[in-house]
Amino acid sequence: MTETFIPVNTPLLDGNEAEYLAECIRTGWISSEGPFVKRFEEAMADVAGRRHGIAVTNGSVALDIAVYALGLEPGDEVIIPTFTIISCAAAVVRAGLVPVAVDCDTATWNMTIEGVEAAITPRTRAIMPVHIYGLPVDLGPILELARKRGLKVIEDAAEMHGQTYRGSPCGSFGDVSTFSFYPNKHVTTGEGGMILTDDDALADRLSGLRNLCFQPQQRFIHEELGWNARMTNLQAALGVAQVERLPRTIEIKSRIGRLYDEHLADLHCIRRPVPSTDYADNIYWVYGVVLNDDVPFDAKEAMRRLAQKGIGTRPFFWCMHEQPVLRRMGFMLSDSHPNAETIARRGFYLPSGLALTEGEIARSARALKEILA
Ligand SMILES: Cc1ncc(COP(=O)(O)O)c(C=O)c1O
Numbered sequence: 001m002t003e004t005f006i007p008v009n010t011p012l013l014d015g016n017e018a019e020y021l022a023e024c025i026r027t028g029w030i031s032s033e034g035p036f037v038k039r040f041e042e043a044m045a046d047v048a049g050r051r052h053g054i055a056v057t058n059g060s061v062a063l064d065i066a067v068y069a070l071g072l073e074p075g076d077e078v079i080i081p082t083f084t085i086i087s088c089a090a091a092v093v094r095a096g097l098v099p100v101a102v103d104c105d106t107a108t109w110n111m112t113i114e115g116v117e118a119a120i121t122p123r124t125r126a127i128m129p130v131h132i133y134g135l136p137v138d139l140g141p142i143l144e145l146a147r148k149r150g151l152k153v154i155e156d157a158a159e160m161h162g163q164t165y166r167g168s169p170c171g172s173f174g175d176v177s178t179f180s181f182y183p184n185k186h187v188t189t190g191e192g193g194m195i196l197t198d199d200d201a202l203a204d205r206l207s208g209l210r211n212l213c214f215q216p217q218q219r220f221i222h223e224e225l226g227w228n229a230r231m232t233n234l235q236a237a238l239g240v241a242q243v244e245r246l247p248r249t250i251e252i253k254s255r256i257g258r259l260y261d262e263h264l265a266d267l268h269c270i271r272r273p274v275p276s277t278d279y280a281d282n283i284y285w286v287y288g289v290v291l292n293d294d295v296p297f298d299a300k301e302a303m304r305r306l307a308q309k310g311i312g313t314r315p316f317f318w319c320m321h322e323q324p325v326l327r328r329m330g331f332m333l334s335d336s337h338p339n340a341e342t343i344a345r346r347g348f349y350l351p352s353g354l355a356l357t358e359g360e361i362a363r364s365a366r367a368l369k370e371i372l373a
Helices: 017-027 035-048 059-069 086-094 113-119 139-149 200-210 233-244 246-264 299-308 324-328 338-346 358-372
Strands: 052-056 077-081 098-102 124-127 152-156 176-180 193-197 287-291 347-350
Touching (some): 017 233, 035 176, 035 193, 035 233, 052 200, 052 233, 059 176, 059 200, 077 086, 086 098, 086 324, 113 139, 139 152, 193 200, 233 246, 246 287, 246 358, 287 338, 299 347, 299 358, 338 347
Parallel strands (some): 077 098, 124 152, 152 176
Antiparallel strands (some): 052 193
8 A cells, every 4th residue: 555645844724814815805905015914014023022024025035135234345244054045145145245154063953152253254244143943043142242243133033933042032133033934934924024123224124125115205216226025915814824823833843843752762873853952942843853974875865765655855954155156156165064064964854744643743753764774
């Protein structure tokens, strides 16, 4: 008997999503002018403990606009983790700035204060902490360093809706923070993103940049180039319904993580996610595993074997300092970040979607044990 394929992600849309979408259709409000956009911005600002939320079309453009809006000078350096998505480096490069990559911690997979301190130069102007896969960056010392040196901080909380750092919400730190609402996120709008800040003037600037820098008095005369990154009312309607169920979402994800931990406790040839640190409990946005050195193959081969057993997986991020496009531009040419290089080659994540059943978790864990036996 062939078993069904278990996808790596499955969103849950069983709250008020359909009702709110129907309201958009019934009222004719489908564009970015509709009332759900403001409601969603306020709801996410509340989740993140921020004064302002500016909804945009995805988490990548949220970073583009956030970095650009800080008004740094061409050639200024921004410290980013090498273990992250390309969006982080792309936002820095598109703003005319220089990405400086730092290695990650072997256990939490996040950037560290030691890495950041070692990467500071006289040209450093900003730091972009990016929370990876379920545990936040240990932000305290990084924020303190930024404060002392007058550096800007862009907090990429794309994966971290509903997570906290020492009791304060992720997305509440730094000058500006960003979220993604892609379907694998704890809050999804299909595609979508948000930029958040407590700074009133910066919020105004971010809203202008999101909306082509139209001017209130003379709409089609522009002093600056912006983006059309407006979120539609349809997307925001989904978002409002998703935020309503965020606490349950976090509970489900945490439970998925705990169940995988139980099933995989006796599998000693992998590294599992750290369940908690002194500043946060893991919320398992995704359940990642890293193959130990004694496994005679890499993540790619493990994923191929799991696919044959009907288990969907995703590789870990590929390091920024190893990206052909960035290297061709001359960035990070002499970098070496062994921790991130290792997990990029030996790490992948198991099915982690919200609709995952206990049976599917057990089957995925069993399949992993079988391919590693
Ligand atoms: C850490 C991080 N930053 C940014 C993004 C980009 O978000 P989007 O896919 O909405 O463009 C993602 C997407 O998964 C992400 O994981």
